[in-house]
Amino acid sequence: MSLVSTLNDKLYTYLYSDKKKVYLSNPETYEEIEIDVDKVEGNEKHLQLLEDDMKVTVSFLETEKGLSPISFRLPQMHAYEVIGTTPIVGNASKGTAVKVVEIRDGIQINVPEFVNVGDKIVITLNDLKYFKRA
Numbered sequence: 001m002s003l004v005s006t007l008n009d010k011l012y013t014y015l016y017s018d019k020k021k022v023y024l025s026n027p028e029t030y031e032e033i034e035i036d037v038d039k040v041e042g043n044e045k046h047l048q049l050l051e052d053d054m055k056v057t058v059s060f061l062e063t064e065k066g067l068s069p070i071s072f073r074l075p076q077m078h079a080y081e082v083i084g085t086t087p088i089v090g091n092a093s094k095g096t097a098v099k100v101v102e103i104r105d106g107i108q109i110n111v112p113e114f115v116n117v118g119d120k121i122v123i124t125l126n127d128l129k130y131f132k133r134a
Contacts, residue, residue: 006062012025014055022040054074083102
């Protein structure tokens with residue numbers, strides 16, 4: 001008897017989470033799954049970045065017994081609304097000035113000086129860096 005396992009990635013939609021589980025929905029079948037919060041690829045800060053309807057990739061281990069979710073990861077980039085700013089740091093006259101903005105739950109990002117509260121910005125989620133305006 002040979003044991004064959006296959007790893008499959010599928011796109012799911014984030015619904016909500018609690019302290020122990022993340023709840024996701026298959027956008028095609030609307031089947032809901034739950035996965036432990038410690039299965040997020042990256043670190044716990046990634047859990048703070050989850051937003052309603054965000055598309056996440058779930059990795060499933062396929063065995064003779066069926067599919068079992070083993071991890072999930074956020075998209076490479078996502079747009080967030082700026083909810084707070086701090087004063088500009090650097091030399092504004094040379095075009096190198098940056099300021100710190102808050103996007104959610106205390107998560108702060110360095111952005112160009114022209115970004116304001118209420119703007120939507122795209123950040124790269126693996127390193128939490130500003131990419132562009134949304």
